[in-house]
Amino acid sequence: MRLVVGITGGSGAVYALGLLQALGELGVRREVVVSRAGELVLAHECGTDLAELAGYADVLHDNADIAASVASGSHKTDGMVIVPCSMKTLAAVAHGYSESLLTRAADVTIKERRRLVVVPRETPLSPLHLENMLKLSRLGAVVLPPSPAFYQRPESLADVVKFVVGKILDQLGLEHALCRRWEGAEP
Numbered sequence: 001m002r003l004v005v006g007i008t009g010g011s012g013a014v015y016a017l018g019l020l021q022a023l024g025e026l027g028v029r030r031e032v033v034v035s036r037a038g039e040l041v042l043a044h045e046c047g048t049d050l051a052e053l054a055g056y057a058d059v060l061h062d063n064a065d066i067a068a069s070v071a072s073g074s075h076k077t078d079g080m081v082i083v084p085c086s087m088k089t090l091a092a093v094a095h096g097y098s099e100s101l102l103t104r105a106a107d108v109t110i111k112e113r114r115r116l117v118v119v120p121r122e123t124p125l126s127p128l129h130l131e132n133m134l135k136l137s138r139l140g141a142v143v144l145p146p147s148p149a150f151y152q153r154p155e156s157l158a159d160v161v162k163f164v165v166g167k168i169l170d171q172l173g174l175e176h177a178l179c180r181r182w183e184g185a186e187p
């Protein structure tokens, strides 16, 4: 399996690192694109720079390189995840405004009818944010807010991250044991 992973300047860069690590362990080829704001948030929240991020990727593309492989539908992938997805990138993708490699790769994913999972992060949400999410959902994208489930009884932030990463992997049809599955209430 080959996936494009876009990282933007929404809060929650740790979800991107968790997903990239899990995909690597599953043998999925990861082509990663990070926006400038994504880079800043990654450094601020995780202390991770681009050199370290490269260790989580099979290919780390330059977001300004609009001629990179993932800018074309002829380059085969199985889909794209944008995690975290800022409201700016959400708006760009919802309107086909492909001013960067990351947004172009998302546009390609939609036009080729491939799987697109966006993990939007903002609170509260304005009508604009909600409309953009609805637009993408109607186009077939999966809108997956990183909302923790307390029925999992998380004991740490690591548990919360694992749960969200597990939900993303579920949408990609990838098997994992990152969270417990609900099998009914315990007696």
Ligand SMILES: Cc1cc2nc3c(=O)[nH]c(=O)nc-3n(C[C@H](O)[C@H](O)[C@H](O)COP(=O)(O)O)c2cc1C
Binding pocket: 007, 008, 009, 010, 011, 035, 036, 037, 038, 040, 041, 044, 085, 086, 087, 088, 089, 090, 121, 122
């Ligand atoms: C520390 C930090 C946290 C941010 N968190 C969010 C967020 O959760 N959601 C959001 O939409 N924007 C957030 N922003 C603002 C975006 O990074 C900003 O709108 C940026 O232009 C997004 O660009 P991009 O979509 O190209 O990454 C944050 C910025 C910083 C510096």
